[in-house]
Amino acid sequence: MRFTFRQPLIALASIALVHGLAHAADYPKDQPITLVVPFSAGGGADNAARIIAQGISEVSGQSVVIDNRAGASGSIGATFVARAKPNGYTVLYDASSFAINPTLRKLPYDAAKDFIPVSQAVSVPNILVASPQAPYNNLSEFIKAAKANPTKYSYASYGPGSLAQMAAELLKKSTGIQAVHVPYKGGAPALVDVMGGQVDVYFANAASSITYVTSGKLKALAVSSAKRMPELPDVPTVEESGVKPFAVEEWNGFFLPAGTPPEVVKQLQDYVQKALALPDVRTKLAKLGLNPVGSNSADFGKFVAAEQKRWGELVKSNGITAN
Incomplete structure (x- = not known):
């Protein structure tokens, strides 16, 4: 009797497994992919996400819809994705703050357990910018x-918790200067106030600021990367300006909710890598100073863990808070 009772359960489990594998194999044919960008439209992450989303749509044959959910340095959008169905159709496109938030604020999710890193999309220097009228x-x-x-x-x-804040706090720690932090809900409104002189400086994502620099609407004081940007060959690095060590680059990447089938994770990873290999995508990213990466899931996971350790130490040493 005991054997007879288990047979239907085994059969049902087998059917469920086959159905799940078939569903994963069909991904993403059932419905559009929603790419949640936890920052405001017009900011650096949003600009990059829209370019790469077009590439993913091209290689996958499925539309990709951008959903901006700004606030709390990305954690509002991340919370939404963490609670979404783990089927591959709700994807998080986050930035460096994903690795900073866990040591800065109490989160309604566990960044290490509630997400699967899929692929680092791009890396990009930050440009320390000021108003053209700055002295x-x-x-x-x-x-x-x-x-x-x-x-x-x-x-x-x-x-609070953005890489723009971390870069400025690292500059303060390295030079002994003081500066008041003025946080915004996204890069676009921050740029507006810096251009207008309401705030003095901003470590802006190159993707959102380089066009303003080249058009003369912003003044570039330095770039945060180890080497100068080819797009701004006359702008020195922070290290060339005498502040060492200082190699800081923003990054963006794709995450899925924990529990997403491995086949779906692998498929999305492949789509990201193929999208980043498209000549048109690479050209558009290059114009924004973005460097395509396209890492695999395992390597991206190790990278995020290392970033969390680095910035967590700065948060503690500088007494940085989420306010």
């Missing part, structure tokens, strides 16, 4: 001005 023309001059007037200056970020 300083490079980082050295800004540091001198900030030391002469310790309570005068401010810096923008696209939210």
